[in-house]
Amino acid sequence: MAARRCLVDWLVTAAPSVPLRMKPRHFVAGDRRGIAISARNCAYSPVGTKSKPSSCAIRPQKQRRQFSAPTSPAQSSVPPFAFAFDIDGVLLHVSEPIPGAAAALRHLHRYNIPFILLTNGGGRYEADRVVDLQRRLGLDLKSSGHIISQHDLESEGSLPVLSTANFVQSHTPFQELLDDAAGLDAATAGGKEGSGGLRDETILVTGSDAARIRTIAEQYGFSSVITPADILAAYPAIYPFDPLLKSVYADTARPLPKPLLLEGGKLASQPSAKPFSPSDLDDSKYLRIAAAFVFNDPRDWALDIQILTDVLQARCGFLGTFDPASLSAEGLPKSEGGTRLFFSNSDLLWATTYHLPRFGQGAFAAAVAGVWSQLASTEQPPLLSPQSGRATLLGKPHAATYRFAERTLLRYRASLLEAHGSKASSATKEAPLQTVYMIGDNPESDIAGANQFSSAHGTDWCSVLVETGVYDPARDGSNPDYLRHRPRAIVGDVGAAVRWALQREGWPADF
Known part of the structure; x- marks a missing residue:
């Protein structure tokens, strides 16, 4: 038995660049119930579509938290997936960070997994809002207490966890109208000639x-x-x-x-x-x-x-x-x-x-x-x-915002990979973005938008609903119209959402 265990340990450590594709498990995150769907291709059909209803059902699983432990993918590997996070109700609650939010973002940044923040909020310049979010989430502080500037991080060969490059608020898409008045109407960048x-x-x-x-x-x-x-x-x-x-x-x-x-x-x-x-x-x-x-x-x-x-x-x-x-x-x-x-x-x-x-x-x-x-x-x-x-x-759930968000995410993905070597950057041509996990708290905006969006690049926008914001699990089931837009998974909080998605992709979820 001991020899067999040693052999397994050697195999795991000897091949760190090969992620294990393991079936995600149901889990309980903290004191909140975690609900996930195991089948990779199982999805709910958006309201109003002609597709057949899914045979899957979201059911709470009362068992202890379990995580798969895939080996760490090589830093130069190209993640075929990315994330989009709502802010209010997902990362923050009344301007205070939700436990686990900063750790989840840091973990994605550590493994060069692209993500953007996608919010319906606005009213401030993007650079100012990013600085404020860095402070509130505790992502900008060194031991000395000084703010880490984007220039400092880029000079060290790394992009910051948050920047204007991966931040989209309600009016950010207006910038596309500077040189193309039809930009927001077009399915792809460039608009009409x-x-x-x-x-x-x-x-x-x-x-x-x-x-x-x-x-x-x-x-x-x-x-x-x-x-x-x-x-x-x-x-x-x-x-x-x-x-x-x-x-x-x-x-x-x-x-x-x-x-x-x-x-x-x-x-x-x-x-x-x-x-x-x-x-x-x-x-x-x-x-x-x-x-x-x-x-x-x-x-x-x-x-x-x-x-x-x-x-x-x-x-x-x-x-x-x-x-x-x-x-x-x-x-x-x-x-x-x-x-x-x-x-x-x-x-x-x-x-x-x-x-x-x-x-x-x-x-x-x-x-x-x-x-x-x-x-x-x-x-x-x-x-x-x-x-x-x-x-x-504009704003979620409208397609124009999701089109803009996807364009932003693709640009950010390319720059993130370029910052970590030309090998990873050139690999993006051979490794298109397959899945974006839209993590939100509002079924009528975050979930509806992801379910209804049809990507021009064939990317699957997978909706994940958290229980820390607008969605109230106590009301789910009391009214058939309450959750008209069914997510792929319902989890307790953003940390649980990221772990579920990473396990689904076979990437490390040890944060």
């Missing part, structure tokens, strides 16, 4: 702090950015309820780059002037808004809804004009150059320290769409529907 970009066009931005949002947009590279405060300060009559003009908006307003083209009515600078003609649409003289971006939850809904609906009704984006065709049954065709709206997040509700959910940006988007439905023809497609062509919804 000749679509142009918005880098040098005037854009309108809003959010919880419009002044800070303007700065973020400028840091992205947009050269001409205006806010509702700028418009209100220049034309107070555009919103006749102005008790907040001096106390709130005056301090953040900037002069508009160009005046508005006031078409007809008592606001026209020259009421007796000649009738409006298409030749008046001159963006070298008058302000034209090419696109409007909602970065995060606005505060002054009334002002923002007024200005956004004005922009939607304007001729070719010239605020101050009115195009009757915008309200017709067909609406404005894309060829007319009307302003497009981009909402970075469609979450109707979100969890805070208050005991009941609060309205999110999705509620504001619904309010804009509701007002528009009262103005436009009843035969016109709803504003937020893909058929309207006027508004784009």
Whole structure:
């Protein structure tokens, strides 16, 4: 018996570069139940698909925690899988780290396993948010207590655990519109040929702090950015309820780059002037808004809804004009150059320290769409529907965000492998990304998005649900619609999720 044990130990240590493909086991993580599906190809069918229902069932297993112990893959090997993590409810709970989150990320980084953070949150510049997350998760501290900079880590031949290269928040995809206005509509990077970009066009931005949002947009590279405060300060009559003009908006307003083209009515600078003609649409003289971006939850809904609906009704984006065709049954065709709206997040509700959910940006988007439905023809497609062509919804579960996330993950995977040798980098051509484990706490966004996403590269997005956030296991089963979007696995927390995925892939899970 002793000789046999020695022989097994020798075989394990002698072949460290060959991962053992072992069947993942059910486990219990900490004091939370762990539930996993053992069959590799077993998956739940997303709601609304024509695929046959899976024969698998998620059932709790009451047994002690067990882990397979594969040998360590060589550092130069190319992982055929990667991870995408939600933040709130997965890595953090009310800004405090969830136990095991930092250890899981460090373990993936140690083995050069690519991952990104994919959140519907926003409102801050990505670099600032990454620094804050590093601090909260304890990923940036050396023994001296100083923050480890990305430059320092890269100079040592390693990428940091977290950086802007593997971080995607709700409005990060807006950057793709700098040079390609159709970038977010395309299934693959590059968009449509000749679509142009918005880098040098005037854009309108809003959010919880419009002044800070303007700065973020400028840091992205947009050269001409205006806010509702700028418009209100220049034309107070555009919103006749102005008790907040001096106390709130005056301090953040900037002069508009160009005046508005006031078409007809008592606001026209020259009421007796000649009738409006298409030749008046001159963006070298008058302000034209090419696109409007909602970065995060606005505060002054009334002002923002007024200005956004004005922009939607304007001729070719010239605020101050009115195009009757915008309200017709067909609406404005894309060829007319009307302003497009981009909402970075469609979450109707979100969890805070208050005991009941609060309205999110999705509620504001619904309010804009509701007002528009009262103005436009009843035969016109709803504003937020893909058929309207006027508004784009981003954030999980929408496909545009998952397309952007996959492109980001592929770029990060290549840079991560390149940082560890050209051999690993060149191997990516022969080892495509097969699986992305989407670990989230919200069935309606994280899980639904992963289940419904169809990768242009054939990558399988495997959904894993944790119990540390929105999902409430006590309510599962009480209502058949509560968990409409079934995950591949339900586990207690993020550490358990990563262990389940690593065991499924035959990689070390000893953290």
